[in-house]
Amino acid sequence: MRFLQQVTVITTKDLRAEMRTKEAINASFAFAIVILLILSFAFDPTEETTREISGGLLWIVFTFAGTLVLNRSFARELPNDCLDGLLAAPVPGSALFLGKALANYVLILAVELVALPVFGIFYNVRWTRQFWPLMLVVGLGTWGLTAIGTVFSALTVNIRLREVMLPMLVYPLMIPMLLGAMRLTALLVAGQPIAGDDTVWLRLLFGFDIIFTALALVLMETVLRG
């Protein structure tokens, strides 16, 4: 009970801080649009080709935009020594992780849910045909991204070249999740259901989320307090 309370406090604190400045979410959203725009020059966005590569395209946008949010997650605590205050608070590392991760999750999902219709308009694709399965894949994939990203946001916050180190460390770790998410997204945007051999990817997504959430919950305390 107490644990949940601590988690909620941290989540609301992070979301409130973000809603007042809007620095991460604005940057992230603008970045997502810019990438979508640039990628449209990389190939001729006809409906046929777009459907085939939509999975890869969307998840590149999601991970890049998500990294911006994740980078800010702990960097936001640096001015005025907020991080020290946060560490001094009687909150276990796991609660801190879950609180921060939930706040990041909400922010990244918000960016993604705006980027999806923009993608649909720019690339002239009807992406809503398998809406709920797509939401499931996006939700699972994004949680994987957030769980790993939040731990590494804490880990890289005091490192030189923080902005580069986070993606460099996190992207290779996320590749199994990205492979699954990209494949399923391409499938669902094309309007096909997840069936047969492709269910293995869905299981991979579930497994990935569970393993990394568990690892993050256990190791966050070590990352924060040594």
Place this chain on the structure above:
Amino acid sequence: MRQKVIIGMLALAAIIFVRNLYAISVLPDEVNQGQIFRIIFFHVPAAAAAMTGSAVALIASVLFLAKKDFFYDSLAVAVTEVGLAFLAVNLVTGSIWARVIWGVWWAWDPRLTSALICWILYAGYLILRQALEEPTQRATFAAVYSIFAFTDVPIVYFSIRWWRTIHPQPVFFSKNGSFPPDWGRALGVNMLAMFLFYAALTMIRLRQEQTQREIDYLRRTAHAI
């Protein structure tokens, strides 16, 4: 003493290896693949050594976090660095084999891809260490990263069972293995040489790392005075 053990291990590995090179060279060519099949005697042991290395790195990292003993941190770096070289051997030999058999240097197949990711992950481990100055923080963060990175290793191992891949199925130590016993023996002996070589290199690297730590310590003490 440690010096002598290392030299002994290296010498033993060299003797076994040279002796076994002869044994491999007199084996008859494989029916479908011809000469090139012999690369498996280097490809598989390198992979096995690298995988064992990653498991040792995981154990050393966990032990460091549990005991805060810097010996384990040194061990983790040493074993990871040497393992990276062995995994590179595995990737390169595989690539040469693929050029001959598949006609391409590289295919984006689950097994190949996951092994490459594995290599990049452990390279990231070394880069992360370089970016951190403070020894305790470096050791802690590197250990955490190593634990995360290890999750990819089972994916590499099982990838040939989970997905349909063009990578050959295992021919040794499996029910549908089709290798004659003397080929299996040649592989086993090479495996032994490779592991000895790995262990010797790790010990050399471990000693370097410990000396480095001592130098750092002395320098800091001198600085304090």
